[in-house]
Amino acid sequence: MGLGPEGVVDEIKLAGRMDELTSFIVMDVLERAQALEAQGHSVVHLEVGEPDFDPPPPVVEAMRRAVCNGKTHYTHSLGIWPLREAIARRYLERYGVEVSPERVCITTGTSAAFLLIFGALLETGEAVAMSDPGYPCYPNFVRFVGGRPRPVPIAEADGFQLVPERLEAEDLAGVRMFVVSSPANPTGTITGRPTYEWILEKGYRLVSDEIYHELVYTGEKEFSGLAVSDEAIVVDGFSKRWAMTGCRLGWMVVPAGLVRAVNRLSQNLYISPPTPSQWGGLAALEQGSSHVECMRQEYGLRNRLLVEGLRRVGFSVAFPPQGAFYVFADVSRFCSDSFQFCMEMLHQAHVAATPGIDFGRNETSRYVRFAYTSSQEMIREGLSRLEKWLATRL
């Protein structure tokens, strides 16, 4: 629908592919929460997966200098060379993996990286396997390029892991690729090495989303898909651990034979990633680690506070999340439809959280995702509102 010259609403015929694209429910929750705030209510935000921190000061300074010094023009479509080199060094230092900077492609957020990779590799009708529940944009990227998402159910009893024994039992006909996010959104689970090995041994292309790496609180060590195979495609970015969501900067490491295809696509789709952000990204890699560690420690405290608090008010959290900044809590003691539950929680308790159905169809109406991207004070306030509100429901 759109507004015509007289302000009359016109029907606009959308392309057929739009029928399959689902909306991002978390954004609907956020918009409703903002409407309540506009009416003067205070809302505790536990819905959006966006860090509440600002980027590290050296990043802000590097972007300021870039803008002041005329670094505001297009760059190479695969990004500035010093940033590609710095990312290659990170793989050696952090994961012990040697990667040529030629294979590092800078993108406008990891979102663009997924579009490029699925666009470059998927034939119409080919399937991409992914966990259900999982990050809701993956299936939409796949559909957008004519592919077919193949959700694979994961169970809380398995710690929300995509475990090889269960994968063996799935009919994966037509699947060409697997996308695995670890630590995962919405469960915070770290995927174990056997899963990656199973995917590669069976001959599937592995796309490893590592955007939540370093945001780990339980002592486990995440490892890179590249540590399992040089043929893995690794997607990562600056949004989460460096709190640079609005800078729209990500990267991927691809096999040498894919670089030119990614290059051709990025030239056409967006020409080059944002230039000042790329200089900020370089500063993040070179001077950002102590800032990342401070944020990680704070998220760790919030993780414990929220898990304990959610259990106290009566929700079930069988496995405390190991990483990212989400708790996927079972609320089925209180409702059978977590979408309805979240709407009531928002309107009656003024606490915003995301219903499980945003993340798939596998028992997701039992779950709600709480993001700990708000301060400890706000989390305490949210928990206290929930405790009072739930007491009235039982």
Ligand SMILES: Cc1ncc(COP(=O)(O)O)c(C=O)c1O
């Ligand atoms: C698992 C996962 N991958 C990718 C993204 C997208 O991040 P970006 O800001 O780099 O596009 C998100 C954002 O929430 C995410 O949760």
